Amino acid sequence: MIPSPSDFALQEKDLLQALNKATARDVDFSDMYIESTISESVSMEESLVKRAVKSIGQGAGVRAIAGDRTGFAYSDDLSVKDLEIAAETARYIADSPRGDQPLAVTHRGAPSHNLYPLSQPLSEISTQERVELLNAIDLEARKYDSRITKVMASINTEQKVFLVVNTEGHLVGDMQPLARLQVTCIAEEGPNRQVGTFGGGGRVGFSFFLEHGRALEYAREAARQAIVNLEAIDAPAGTMPVVLAGGWPGILLHEAIGHGLEADFNRRKTSAFSDLMGQSVASELCTIVDDGTLPFRRGSLNVDDEGTTTTRTMLIEKGVLRGYITDRMNAKLMGIP
16 A cells, blocks of 8 residues: 555645745755654563563654755655754755746656555554463474573564655655564573574564464474573684675675765765776676565665665676765765666
8 A cells, every 4th residue: 555645634736835935046956844753662582571662753854955955854744834843954955046946746646555454453463462472482483302491582663754856756665564582592501601682573564473384493493592592612713714794794784885876975976886886896706796586585675765776786797886975965966876
């Protein structure tokens, strides 16, 4: 389901009226982002629910871009008056009177792909259902081996709804789920105590953890790791080859070169990759892709926070620099997609 202004107790004309306050002769582009998020967390330890939290957050931000300058203001009150104040504040980056051209929505956007279709929103899952799942995990982990002495499990969910409207007449929104289940087991044998941890999730529904006994498999894997660690020996010290598998090593890749491939650093010439487009920057065995279109993945989105449809961006192809990670402003200033 695609959200609409009425989901935030607002009318389309209210959004346009407020956003119009951000327009000025020197402002190239402005947009308004409105969000409401429901977050819930339940955790269990020692076979007891130790924590259950639910929070609701909402707010709006207005951005005005003039050249390479950005003005931004926000409000946690979604009244038309407060949105107008935020828009006027953002406009002050340009020393120019407010524009007097009325805005209209000419493109009502539905994302071109739906990467996380859910039959039931995460916000509709009851606390009782969450607790029952954690209880089942606790029992499964404990029966794996008598040396499992403690089990800790938690399930965290987030349901975000947002809208973006801009001065180019685009109105687009999305409902973005996010869920993660984590299981930690402690195994003890005499004075030896070891830990095993496993979990998973993504932009998935609650049923994801129930399918094919997935949650119980998480429990068994966390218990297995803890038991294996009881007999583990210290790794030898020294320099040796290291092989990185898929998964978490992606974080290492991100920190090593991901930020250097962001367009703003390259526009300002502060990146090691500045002015190297089309040149060799890595081994020909190395290809790096930024893909926001993989279904149900944590890093995938139907549209980003600027309302742009996510794509598959080639960054490095067989060692050759092919692209940067861009946003709307830097793409325009650099003349790139």
